[in-house]
Amino acid sequence: MLTLEWRLKEQARALGFEPVGIAAASPADGFDRLRDWLDRGYAGEMAYMHRHAEARRHPAAVLPGVRSVVMAGMNYAASGGRQPPDPAPHQGADAPRSPLAGRVARYARGQDYHDVLRDRLNRLLAWVREQVPGCQGRGVVDTAPLLERDFARRAGLGWFGKNTMLLNKRLGSYFFLGALLLDVELQPDPPHQTSHCGTCTACLDACPTGAFPAPGVLDSRRCVSYLTIELRGPIPPDLREGVGDWLFGCDVCQEVCPWNRKAPPGTEPAFAARPDREAVDAAGLLGLSEEEFRRRFRGTALTRARRRGLLRNAAVVLGNLGDPAALPALRQALDDPEPLVREAARWAIERIRARGERQAAREG
Numbered sequence: 616m617l618t619l620e621w622r623l624k625e626q627a628r629a630l631g632f633e634p635v636g637i638a639a640a641s642p643a644d645g646f647d648r649l650r651d652w653l654d655r656g657y658a659g660e661m662a663y664m665h666r667h668a669e670a671r672r673h674p675a676a677v678l679p680g681v682r683s684v685v686m687a688g689m690n691y692a693a694s695g696g697r698q699p700p701d702p703a704p705h706q707g708a709d710a711p712r713s714p715l716a717g718r719v720a721r722y723a724r725g726q727d728y729h730d731v732l733r734d735r736l737n738r739l740l741a742w743v744r745e746q747v748p749g750c751q752g753r754g755v756v757d758t759a760p761l762l763e764r765d766f767a768r769r770a771g772l773g774w775f776g777k778n779t780m781l782l783n784k785r786l787g788s789y790f791f792l793g794a795l796l797l798d799v800e801l802q803p804d805p806p807h808q809t810s811h812c813g814t815c816t817a818c819l820d821a822c823p824t825g826a827f828p829a830p831g832v833l834d835s836r837r838c839v840s841y842l843t844i845e846l847r848g849p850i851p852p853d854l855r856e857g858v859g860d861w862l863f864g865c866d867v868c869q870e871v872c873p874w875n876r877k878a879p880p881g882t883e884p885a886f887a888a889r890p891d892r893e894a895v896d897a898a899g900l901l902g903l904s905e906e907e908f909r910r911r912f913r914g915t916a917l918t919r920a921r922r923r924g925l926l927r928n929a930a931v932v933l934g935n936l937g938d939p940a941a942l943p944a945l946r947q948a949l950d951d952p953e954p955l956v957r958e959a960a961r962w963a964i965e966r967i968r969a970r971g972e973r974q975a976a977r978e979g
Contacts, residue, residue: 619746620802623685626742630735631883632687632793634783636770636804640674640681640796643762644769652832659836661845670760677761678753678796683803685739685795686763686770689732690881691722692789693888715941716894717932720840720864721789723916724888730914731885732756732793739795752797763792771804774811777830778818778868784811787875811874818868824857839865843928844920849958850931860932862895863917863925892917897929897936898944901951901960923953930956934963937970 620637627635643649649671658664670676674684722728736754744750755761764781768774772792773783780788819827826837835841839861842850850858869875892915903911908922917925930948933941941963948960 618802619799622746623739623743623801627685627687627739630739632689632735632739633790634772634786635685635687636767636772637801638684638686638766638769638806639803640684642673643671643765645762645765646672649762655834657832657834657836659841659845660847661835661841667760671762674761674766674796677755677759678751678798680751680798681796682799683797683801684761684766684770685797685801686767686772687736687739687793687795688767688772688783688786688790689728689735689793689883689886690786690790690879691725691728691883691886692787692875692878692881693721713894713896714938715896715898715933715936717860717862717897717900717929719862719892719895719917720866721869721888722791723863724892725886725915727914727916728791728886729756729758729916731883732791736793736795740797743795743797743799747799750797750799752795752799754793754795756791756793759794761794761796763794766794767792769803769806771807774807774809775831776818776872776874777812777816778822778827778872779831779833780869780872782811782872782874784874785879787878788869788872789875789878789881815873817871817873821867821871823859823865823867824854839867844924847924849955850927852962855931855962856935858928858931859935860897862897862900862928862932863920897932898941900929901926901944901948901956923955926951926953926956927959930959930963934959934966937967939967939971942967 624635653665653668674681733754733756740752740754767781773781776782782788824837824839826834828834839858843861843863905922912918933945945960945964948956951957
């Protein structure tokens with residue numbers, strides 16, 4: 616007779632999850648690491664990490680009486696398998712990119728993954744309840760106080776790379792994690808005990824802002840993803856150049872990872888990249904009203920940055936690109952109701968002017 620564990624995994628795969636594993640619901644292995652990370656200030660302005668830190672000690676804070684944690688991944692790698700670095704704005708791609716285009720991290724180019732994974736986890740929970748009437752469970756997708764990567768490693772899904780991402784031999788790192796907590800005792804899978812990064816430091820070396828003070832340690836305060844998404848105030852001037860043309864998030868440390876070179880393509884239609892999110896006209900964003908912002912990005916991860924944050928990012932991107940064609944949009948942004956946007960626009964204008972003066976001096 617097929618075990619409940621085997622059938623549960625097959626059902627999860629039928630819902631689009633891969634890989635899938637089971638971990639025992641005991642205290643998180645990395646809780647002390649988390650406390651040390653917070654004490655070092657690496658969480659930056661993410662106050663919620665401090666507020667909910669103690670709750671991350673044990674999954675019972677998410678589901679009282681929990682006995683098992685089912686960890687499931689969902690591939691969002693771009694079609695075509697191999698994940699080459701995105702081209703620079705002026706180099707072109709399958710279709711020509713605007714010289715004023717900003718990049719969006721791959722995970723945010725389709726539908727918001729929270730909605731997709733939460734729906735599939737709830738469907739998986741409904742299936743479990745058919746098999747075990749009366750069982751209690753909860754599906755969570757990185758918004759609950761759970762150290763997902765700890766339990767994913769414990770469930771055999773992969774190891775922690777030097778860039779802190781969970782790595783899987785088959786899928787690399789381009790997959791989302793979801794967790795289904797159950798008050799049913801299931802046979803856990805063997806944990807992943809080894810690392811397969813060897814002496815490679817490609818991810819650490821490629822980080823444009825030096826966000827890794829040590830292998831396996833991320834200083835969020837310097838991470839481009841944090842700067843363009845979580846940070847609510849101005850991006851520190853000394854880090855703006857490192858943001859480059861990243862409008863929302865960053866994939867650099869994943870793009871250079873050898874384990875992502877042969878990652879198979881994802882098959883979930885909801886995560887297919889929309890053309891208008893692969894290369895976004897940064898200058899065009901500066902004219903968006905609050906209502907237009909909500910309408911354009913509703914149902915996507917980009918709403919996390921809010922209008923003021925995304926327009927701030929757009930101005931920084933335009934300053935880094937240095938194209939004088941952006942000046943009209945940036946001058947218009949000097950009248951934006953948000954001081955955050957006005958400050959970034961002033962910085963970008965000065966940066967473009969300075970670049971033009973240097974170029975004129977060289978040619979003169």
